[in-house]
Amino acid sequence: MGQVTASSSISLDVPADRAVAALADYETTRPRILPDQYLDYQVVEGGSGDGTVVHWILKATESRSRDVLADVSVKGNSVTETDRNSSMVTRYDVTPRGTGSGVTVTTTWNGAGGIGGFFERIFAPLGLKKIQSLVLSNLQRELA
Numbered sequence: 750m751g752q753v754t755a756s757s758s759i760s761l762d763v764p765a766d767r768a769v770a771a772l773a774d775y776e777t778t779r780p781r782i783l784p785d786q787y788l789d790y791q792v793v794e795g796g797s798g799d800g801t802v803v804h805w806i807l808k809a810t811e812s813r814s815r816d817v818l819a820d821v822s823v824k825g826n827s828v829t830e831t832d833r834n835s836s837m838v839t840r841y842d843v844t845p846r847g848t849g850s851g852v853t854v855t856t857t858w859n860g861a862g863g864i865g866g867f868f869e870r871i872f873a874p875l876g877l878k879k880i881q882s883l884v885l886s887n888l889q890r891e892l893a
Contacts, residue, residue: 756855757881763892765826765850768843771892772828772852773798775821782887786880788814799823803830809876852888854881 761768771778776796783790788806795801801821808814817837819830826843837858844851856877
């Protein structure tokens with residue numbers, strides 16, 4: 750069983766503090782930037798920033814979905830979602846770049862063992878990167 754990682758990045762024409770605020774806003778901004786792979790999205794507690802709890806079903810493929818109940822922590826320019834139902838952790842790191850910013854989203858989880866784990870480590874990151882890229886593109890559109 751090895752760790753599986755998927756990561757995607759984007760440059761934004763907004764300051765880092767504005768990007769972090771948008772990423773940490775689970776009540777208003779998040780529902781607008783999540784692609785169709787996020788089903789049944791709901792805020793369970795809070796809604797903005799540290800201490801927020803959110804729920805969704807991530808439909809990674811036609812036959813594969815994950816029930817996510819995530820605890821949100823915000824520290825500096827990072828927003829982290831830690832799934833209570835699995836080992837999955839998604840972290841959004843925002844870096845100031847002149848008058849704009851860069852956002853990198855990285856998701857890690859403990860993969861399966863054996864031959865299934867081998868294929869998971871190859872194919873799951875590719876699919877998740879597509880989903881991450883959609884979220885980041887939607888974030889860019891939302892902040893434009």
